[in-house]
Amino acid sequence: MSLVTLLPFIVLIGAMFLMTRSAKKKQQQAADMRNQMQPGSGVRTIGGMYATVKEVNEDTVLLDAGPGVELLFAKNSIGAVLTDDEYNRIVHGVEHDLKTDGDLVPDDASSLTGTDAPDAAASDDTPVDLGKKDPAGESAADAAPAEPAAEEPVKKSDGDTEAK
Template sequence: MSLLTFLPFIVLIGAMFLMTRSAKKKQQQAANMRDSMQPGTGVRTIGGMYATVKEISDDTVLLEVAPGVHAVYAKNAIGAVLDDEEYNRIVHGDVPGEEIPAVPDDASSLTDSLTEGADEGRVDLGKKDADAETTADAAEDETVSKDSKTDGEK
């Protein structure tokens, strides 16, 4: 028998070896990730739910899914252990290093225009809204003219 006869079998066995090795490596990484969990850590379950770890036992994890709401999950149901910055960014919408001002910079101009017209019972929406209104009127006129052309063609 020649080597060419056994070549397909050798290639098949090599491919199976590489696939099982890759799968074992991923399982080991997942196990290490789950072992790195500690109470207070943010996690994402395999179902996509974000929660905070409260207690860890041998096979289960107690998660706080909302303030005062706890659920018991299997450790294998944890899909990712998140660092604090990422967890806060996803769950709370926090952006690190960026403070949200209490009053936006452009709020004073809006407040001024609202108070000017308040005595007369009208509100000046400002130049931006007036321009948007003019654009909307022009678009409406164009639509009406197209509709009347279409009606005339029928």
């Protein structure tokens, strides 16, 4: 057998080795993360539930999910151990700002414009007409109601026929 025929098999075996090595590395990192859990740590389960670690055992973790709610989970079901800042931001909505002396951005823009009116365009005294304009230049809303026109005899053109 020549080297050319063995080359695809060698490449395939090398790719499989690299993929399994990467998967094993990720599994080891997840196991290390789970071993670093301690009571008081905030965690997210693989199902997406956020809780606080109350007790860590060999294969299980007791989680405090709220007042009076304690849940027993397998250690493998912990998806991530969160930092205190991240856990408080997600669960309690508490933002920890490192720059306390920085300017804060207000929730609404009224304080930025300096006016107390909720809508500056609405406080304008000029009327806004959104109606269509007719050829004479006056809007359909401003036009006086049309008076019925006197009946005029129908003029026929060459191609019209009278159908009765």
